Amino acid sequence: MGSKEIGGWSGTLLRVDLSLNQVWTEPSIPYGRQYVGGRGMAARIAWDEIEPGTGPFDPENRLIFAPGPLTGTSAPNSSRTTVCSLSPQAYPYEWFSHSSIGGFWGPALKYAGYDGVIVEGEAARPVYLWIDDGHAELRDAGELWGRGTFATQEALMERHGPGVRVLTIGQAGENRSRIAIIASGTGSAAGQGGFGAVMGAKRLKAVAVRGTQGVPLAHPDAFSECTLNVARELHATMGCPEVAELDPKMVRKFGQRHVACSQQCAIDGCWISRSYAKVPGVLHPERTYSGAIACESALFGGVEGTYYDWRTGFRAGYELAQISQDYGLNHWELAIGIAPWLRRCHQEGMLADLDGVPIDLDTPEWWDALFDKIAFRKGVGDALAEGGVRAANVLGMGEELIPEFYTAWGFAGHWDGRGDKINLVIFPYWLVTALQWATSTRDPLASGHGYAQNVMNWSPMRSPNRGLDWETLADVGARFYGSREAVHPESGYEAKAWPAVLHGRRSIMKDSLTLCDQVYPRIYSVKTRDHFARAENGMAGPSFEYHMFRLATGMELSEDEFEQMGERVFNLERALQVRNWGRCRGVDEQIIPEFERVENWVNPSVGEKVGVDRERFAALLDEYYTLLGWDTETGRPTQVKLRELGLSDVATELARHRLIELIEQD
Amino acid sequence: MAGWLNQVAVPSKQIGETMPRTIRARPVSIRWDKEKCTTCLSCMVVCAERHTGVSALSRSRIRVLPQVLGGDYGAEYCRQCRNAPCAAACPEEAIQFDQQLRTWIVHAERCTGCGACVEACPFDAIQVDQVSGVAAKCDLCAGAAWCVQACPTGALTVAGRAREGKDGK
Numbered sequence: 001m002g003s004k005e006i007g008g009w010s011g012t013l014l015r016v017d018l019s020l021n022q023v024w025t026e027p028s029i030p031y032g033r034q035y036v037g038g039r040g041m042a043a044r045i046a047w048d049e050i051e052p053g054t055g056p057f058d059p060e061n062r063l064i065f066a067p068g069p070l071t072g073t074s075a076p077n078s079s080r081t082t083v084c085s086l087s088p089q090a091y092p093y094e095w096f097s098h099s100s101i102g103g104f105w106g107p108a109l110k111y112a113g114y115d116g117v118i119v120e121g122e123a124a125r126p127v128y129l130w131i132d133d134g135h136a137e138l139r140d141a142g143e144l145w146g147r148g149t150f151a152t153q154e155a156l157m158e159r160h161g162p163g164v165r166v167l168t169i170g171q172a173g174e175n176r177s178r179i180a181i182i183a184s185g186t187g188s189a190a191g192q193g194g195f196g197a198v199m200g201a202k203r204l205k206a207v208a209v210r211g212t213q214g215v216p217l218a219h220p221d222a223f224s225e226c227t228l229n230v231a232r233e234l235h236a237t238m239g240c241p242e243v244a245e246l247d248p249k250m251v252r253k254f255g256q257r258h259v260a261c262s263q264q265c266a267i268d269g270c271w272i273s274r275s276y277a278k279v280p281g282v283l284h285p286e287r288t289y290s291g292a293i294a295c296e297s298a299l300f301g302g303v304e305g306t307y308y309d310w311r312t313g314f315r316a317g318y319e320l321a322q323i324s325q326d327y328g329l330n331h332w333e334l335a336i337g338i339a340p341w342l343r344r345c346h347q348e349g350m351l352a353d354l355d356g357v358p359i360d361l362d363t364p365e366w367w368d369a370l371f372d373k374i375a376f377r378k379g380v381g382d383a384l385a386e387g388g389v390r391a392a393n394v395l396g397m398g399e400e401l402i403p404e405f406y407t408a409w410g411f412a413g414h415w416d417g418r419g420d421k422i423n424l425v426i427f428p429y430w431l432v433t434a435l436q437w438a439t440s441t442r443d444p445l446a447s448g449h450g451y452a453q454n455v456m457n458w459s460p461m462r463s464p465n466r467g468l469d470w471e472t473l474a475d476v477g478a479r480f481y482g483s484r485e486a487v488h489p490e491s492g493y494e495a496k497a498w499p500a501v502l503h504g505r506r507s508i509m510k511d512s513l514t515l516c517d518q519v520y521p522r523i524y525s526v527k528t529r530d531h532f533a534r535a536e537n538g539m540a541g542p543s544f545e546y547h548m549f550r551l552a553t554g555m556e557l558s559e560d561e562f563e564q565m566g567e568r569v570f571n572l573e574r575a576l577q578v579r580n581w582g583r584c585r586g587v588d589e590q591i592i593p594e595f596e597r598v599e600n601w602v603n604p605s606v607g608e609k610v611g612v613d614r615e616r617f618a619a620l621l622d623e624y625y626t627l628l629g630w631d632t633e634t635g636r637p638t639q640v641k642l643r644e645l646g647l648s649d650v651a652t653e654l655a656r657h658r659l660i661e662l663i664e665q666d
Numbered sequence: 667m668a669g670w671l672n673q674v675a676v677p678s679k680q681i682g683e684t685m686p687r688t689i690r691a692r693p694v695s696i697r698w699d700k701e702k703c704t705t706c707l708s709c710m711v712v713c714a715e716r717h718t719g720v721s722a723l724s725r726s727r728i729r730v731l732p733q734v735l736g737g738d739y740g741a742e743y744c745r746q747c748r749n750a751p752c753a754a755a756c757p758e759e760a761i762q763f764d765q766q767l768r769t770w771i772v773h774a775e776r777c778t779g780c781g782a783c784v785e786a787c788p789f790d791a792i793q794v795d796q797v798s799g800v801a802a803k804c805d806l807c808a809g810a811a812w813c814v815q816a817c818p819t820g821a822l823t824v825a826g827r828a829r830e831g832k833d834g835k
Contacts, residue, residue: 073721074711214722224715260706277737290737
């Protein structure tokens with residue numbers, strides 16, 4: 001796998017030790033050639049540097065900010081930064097997990113000359129990291145401490161110039177809330193994981209970057225040609241139920257417009273992203289809010305006709321999204337987890353009010369009080385700042401109601417047909433989601449967006465007018481998964497393990513290259529005769545990632561070798577789980593009771609709501625581990641698989657801990 | 667996409683000839699529709715890649731400028747003026763009108779990087795490239811206008827092509 005020209009990677013990793021107040025660099029390309037970048041590179045650093053017994057708030061914990069080799073290039077939807085660290089939000093194990101943030105920060109870091117920032121230690125006083133085109137230093141953040149994410153960004157842009165891009169925490173992160181985000185702009189966040197609290201514990205308030213250089217490309221002309229072909233395939237409906245259109249009334253009244261949540265977004269008005277220029281506040285009528293809103297932050301206003309049918313209205317909902325972004329709180333956890341759980345506790349008579357504030361999800365005042373209490377750990381907010389699952393435990397309240405909202409590992413439901421009551425998914429598709437939850441460290445967007453969301457959004461159930469019929473979906477599915485049963489609505493447990501394996505790898509690649517989780521891989525299309533996604537030049541949709549990677553980096557590798565890089569990272573992450581937290585089949589199976597509960601929606605061809613069948617799911621897990629090359633009894637990677645992936649040293653280390661057996665000597 | 671986008675453009679060849687600075691032919695230029703723009707910056711990255719072989723916002727000849735914390739945003743791009751102040755200001759006559767492409771082109775071998783054109787442009791649409799040291803402005807990619815092709819929302823279009831006569835004045 002040699003090559004003459006190297007591109008994509010900037011070539012340098014930035015290392016920061018807050019305890020020693022030191023900053024240094026090391027080469028990034030040796031990591032990149034094995035582990036791509038982003039999440040893959042972070043997995044290797046975690047394996048090498050985070051010892052068993054380390055907790056998220058220990059100085060020894062690593063906090064890793066990593067874009068990938070495509071970040072900052074013309075690869076469509078490539079501008080994300082993966083954030084990896086030990087997760088304060090994860091429960092009951094505070095294991096190594098990952099999150100991702102869009103916007104402009106990742107490209108700026110690449111343009112400044114770095115492929116990632118790895119932070120260790122703990123500062124004696126609040127500091128921020130200032131990165132300026134190949135130079136980095138720690139600076140005092142005493143004046144910034146206590147400020148929200150908006151004021152912090154404003155202050156740093158005032159100090160360093162308007163072109164500076166900032167990642168920061170708000171008060172929630174400073175106060176080590178386990179549901180604290182790392183924020184940028186008005187609508188971007190590394191939300192899940194509670195990594196804002198890790199920054200808070202390290203007393204790292206922000207990372208400000210000025211990047212005015214560029215990212216080299218190994219084959220610039222061929223690369224730009226390739227990304228244009230990919231972009232053109234993306235210039236159309238994603239197969240979402242509603243094509244994004246602006247509401248003329250909202251345009252006039254509030255300055256509504258489409259906004260890309262990441263640099264290089266090639267989607268024509270993604271339905272989850274909007275920006276507003278002038279929304280008068282309801283809670284603070286003297287204020288006018290402006291900025292982006294995306295996805296779950298739109299839930300604060302309530303979504304009519306769904307379970308999340310509270311009625312604060314658009315204006316208050318928008319204001320609440322801005323307030324919680326400013327505090328640095330996790331919107332998904334608030335709207336899908338904590339708030340509906342508190343409402344149920346109230347309905348069941350367990351909770352009269354929230355320290356005197358009536359529990360009424362229809363009033364913006366209730367939400368505002370909730371955010372304030374959590375961000376500053378006031379009263380009951382001190383427990384809620386631990387996240388819904390830990391709060392139930394601390395307060396000794398409503399623990400039996402938790403499974404209704406939280407699927408596993410401390411995270412609220414997501415494309416599982418149960419905890420998440422807004423994303424329509426039916427049997428048998430959530431079987432793939434269940435396998436992904438089983439081996440994940442958080443809500444697994446691997447299958448969530450790559451498989452379940454993709455199938456459902458293209459299906460006649462979610463897209464009656466713009467989608468595909470079930471038989472066509474199965475035909476297209478056969479091309480990508482190798483069997484029609486992988487996608488057919490009457491397929492039951494058949495052929496569900498392979499999609500979970502494949503999307504597990506693909507998800508890692510998205511977090512490593514980096515690419516948007518929502519739009520890749522490209523599988524289905526309404527623009528080709530056979531409905532298999534394909535660029536105008538004939539390039540197959542699922543191969544887009546491979547071609548962009550090889551042309552940007554200049555790495556000469558086959559498509560199989562590229563897939564294997566994803567598999568390598570998947571196994572390395574698992575090995576870390578096995579070594580540091582005793583991850584095994586028994587732990588994975590903790591998700592089964594949640595999926596034994598019947599689903600939220602009905603598959604018309606099944607005719608009734610169903611739950612998972614324990615025996616059949618056990619067989620499916622066997623199939624899944626076998627395809628992964630793992631031991632079916634223990635759920636641990638085997639020496640054979642690790643060797644095949646070039647991870648012999650990892651196998652040796654696992655054997656040293658007596659976690660796997662060595663069959664052959666290296 | 668209009669058919670002309672797929673045509674192979676003929677390279678400019680008027681180097682050395684002194685061209686009039688006010689031209690009669692109607693220029694072809696990019697047009698930016700603010701309402702359609704999502705500030706994805708695809709145009710900028712694509713522009714830099716096609717002209718410099720490097721992915722960089724700083725080396726783009728079109729600049730979309732989002733306010734990270736506000737709702738507003740703007741764009742700086744070449745209007746291909748009939749009476750081009752950049753060309754008039756150039757002491758080396760390095761900026762010339764290409765009759766075939768009907769755009770103003772910087773002839774790099776003549777440019778000394780003095781920056782007179784940068785001062786002269788009322789649209790902030792020309793700058794001295796930080797790496798090459800030569801003035802860089804929109805040349806419509808010899809007809810390909812890659813930024814227009816990459817724009818996901820149709821916010822960028824090409825105005826002044828013969829077949830689009832209706833949008834002329």
